[in-house]
Amino acid sequence: MDMQTSPATALRIDGARLWQSLMDLARIGGTPKGGVCRIALTDLDRQGRDLFVQWAREAGCSIRVDAIGNIFARRAGADDSLAPVMTGSHIDTQPTGGKFDGNYGVMAGLEVVRTLNAAGVRTRAPIEVAVWTNEEGSRFVPVMMGSGVFAGAFTLEHALAQRDAQGVSVAEALAAIGYAGQASAAPAVGAYFEAHIEQGPVLENHERVIGVVQAALGQRWYDVTVQGMEAHAGPTPMELRQDALLAASALVAEVNR
Incomplete structure (x- = not known):
């Protein structure tokens, strides 16, 4: 289809709905300073996950949870055999985290699904919105655990065996909140996009509204x-x-x- 005449080019998300979703999610673990403390695999994390799953199902998505607790909300495509176009981020936070870090990427993905639904647009490939487990690493290490297992950077067994300061393992914590999914090989992904807030002052310093990441920070400790x-x-x-x-x-x- 010619993109110049495609109805998709005229689509606009509902900014007020996206903002309200972010504010509703931020109430779970909200702090007096206006931020959020929703540590991975705690009961507050369960509440946040449950709310996302509820919203995704209301948007017509099917839900899959893998063995490390990653959540995938799938909107079927016209050719559902194609590898999905995936987007997402995380909803766990630092102890003194903000409303938007990670959460924006998840809610933005859900808003895309809602917008496509409202416009009656059916994509050729399926769309999946991912919620990655323990991305922050403030309770369990390594950080970026769920996405790391998905991408093969860590083994599932290694991740599930990690323990927090109280001796609780990832496997035990997943079971406790009801998000210990089924072990399965990661499916192929057609493309992955992640919208994220900037966590530094560079864009503001240059008076830019949006940026595209071209490289990742490498650290040695x-x-x-x-x-x-x-x-x-x-x-x-x-x-x-x-x-x-x-x-x-x-x-x-x-x-x-």
């Missing part, structure tokens, strides 16, 4: 031990002291530079 030498504070002159804190402060300043 090191544990450094600085050892000094004990000496009596009074009779030991400064030039003969070996102060660990002083050496560490110089190291910190140099790393930052």
Whole structure:
């Protein structure tokens, strides 16, 4: 179909509906500061997941939950044998998280489905909205656990065996909230898109409304031990002291530079 004449080119999402969905979801685990504390695989996370599943089913989607607890809401396509066009993000938060980190990507995907429904548009390939498990990693490590298992970066067995500070395993926590899905090989994905808020000041600094990610941050973490030498504070002159804190402060300043 010629995209210039396609009704899809005239589609516009309902911004007020998307905003209301974000505000309704943010009530689950809302904090006095206006943010959200909805830690992965807690009862609050279950409530958030249940609300998303309810909304997705109301939008005519079928629901699939895999063995690491990732949720996939599927809107059938005209050719449902095709690999789905997938979008989504996560709804778990940091202990002092905000309303939009991750949540926007999930709700934006759901809003696309709702908009297509309202316009009576049937896509050729199916559309899936994904909710990834423990993306933040504030309770269990590694971070990006659900998407990592899906993409093959971690094994399912490794992820399910991880424990939080109280000794609760991922497998136990998934079962406790009712989101221990069935083990299955990850299906093929035709394409994946993720809308996300910017978590830094770059766009605002450049007065830009939207940006496209072209590279991902790579990090290496090191544990450094600085050892000094004990000496009596009074009779030991400064030039003969070996102060660990002083050496560490110089190291910190140099790393930052």
